[in-house]
Amino acid sequence: MLSLHALPEKTIERLSQYRRVLLKISKQQNKDNIFSHEIASILHITSVQVRRDLMLIGYSGSQRKGYQIKMLIQLISSIIDAKNGQRIALVGVGNLGSAIIPYLNSKKKSKLQIIASFDINPDKINRKISGVNCYHLDELPSIIKKENITIGIITAPDDAAWSIAEMLISAGIKGILNFTSTSLRILNKNVFVEEYDMITLLEKVAYFANK
Amino acid sequence: MLSLHALPEKTIERLSQYRRVLLKISKQQNKDNIFSHEIASILHITSVQVRRDLMLIGYSGSQRKGYQIKMLIQLISSIIDAKNGQRIALVGVGNLGSAIIPYLNSKKKSKLQIIASFDINPDKINRKISGVNCYHLDELPSIIKKENITIGIITAPDDAAWSIAEMLISAGIKGILNFTSTSLRILNKNVFVEEYDMITLLEKVAYFANK
DNA sequence: CCCTGTGAAACAGTTCACAGCG
């Protein structure tokens, strides 16, 4: 499993993509091996990039046949799939939150699973979406611990983001995907936060769309 | 508005955030000026970062009072708000798509507006969400042109992403926000594409959550 | 040949360290 402390962030993102590509190919085609330039062209990146990433995880291919698909899937999985599993809590069951639950859980897009959701609106509480129950926010600490949840998704209003993040962190969560426009950086060095704010990104697209 | 060809991507993202912070402050407080370290601490970044970004857009503050809030909002707006407006089309009115329309359009989070949506499912067509009509995908080229839309959001199934992107681009769109797991990079150098794939990012969070 | 693997260069983005000013 080569514990390899801390691969670059961008490499991790691509490993996740490589695995999806490889899984698709291994289902659809009868193919045992693949070249770096084949993976690269599907993802529209360079083959050097692919080889560099695979070098970083210590995988070697053969010059004649490229990389073994099955082995590579296993190696990537051993690196990016946490042994404890990837159990997720979603906080804020509004428009976005209630769309994300079925989006992530329905299709087996990955091993990531939303286990519980939280809100403060009585209309939402004790309702299920795609089998995921919505609890009152007050129950967050106990449910997080009981269900052994390690990742949080915040889809609440901007104003609530900070206090929700603090609740998640003191409940023991280790990673957060933050959909709000409220920056959560440097909240706690032991918790990984990914900012995922649609408005900021759309404004960036708008800027570059105009050259 | 100082055409400054191509500010760094990260700077644009932060300018969008600075503007939101400044707008909030100018509404809530009676404050004319602000120091770089004040903006920085709200966003949890460094004050050097703020000053560096403002330097890049050619704005100078005063040592005594910092930056003028009103002027700075105007300057940032003149840079990131396109003159043609930011009219958006959304393709794929599934779970995610139908959540994003009200999320973006309801609150006046920014000047970005979704003008039209598209799908191929007859159940969706000619239905309105938050006042936005859903058209059949076949109508995309004509509506994009008629409505002068310059930005596309793709929330369709992965398999459809590539052909939708091609449709959008040949219809004249200049920027795309891509929610699918299908990479659209290097599709066309004149079109800016931002990849916004939740699964990849969540897997990254899961990896770093585990140290 | 056409592959992989990889030092070294290039590029992008952030932070350091400090000059200069009111």
Added chain:
DNA sequence: CGCTGTGAACTGTTTCACAGGG
């Protein structure tokens, strides 16, 4: 002093260029 503005150093990431192998 405490602030802004900025060259220079540094860190992260991608690309170049090529050695080496079947």
